[in-house]
Amino acid sequence: MGRAHPRSAAPVPADEPADMLRLLRQDPSLRFKDTGRALLAWLQGRAVAPEEYAAFVDHIPPHCTGRLAQFARSCAEIWSAFAEELEQRSDTTTLAGLRQR
Secondary structure (H helix, E strand, C coil): CCCCCCCCCCCCCCCCHHHHHHHHHCCHHHHCCHHHHHHHHHHHCCCCCHHHHHHHHCCCCHHHHHHHHHHHHHHHHHHHHHHHHHHHHHHHHHHHHHHHC
């Protein structure tokens, strides 16, 4: 008689960047390739949680708030463009997979 295989739990959605990064780190297609490891290392220094910046907000000199806000918006725009490019690639890959069926 064969052993019953336990059912794996459905993936839990990751809402926080640290959780998403942890899930990405578990992906063998990233972990076992040089470019994947480089990507994960690059992302590590760029993941920000709200509680991380909250400690600084009240201590930013008033004359720096405008420039810092501009900096944050610029970074957000770059991340948004990155996300859009990834989503477009994902859509293209999904469509190509459907066409091959």
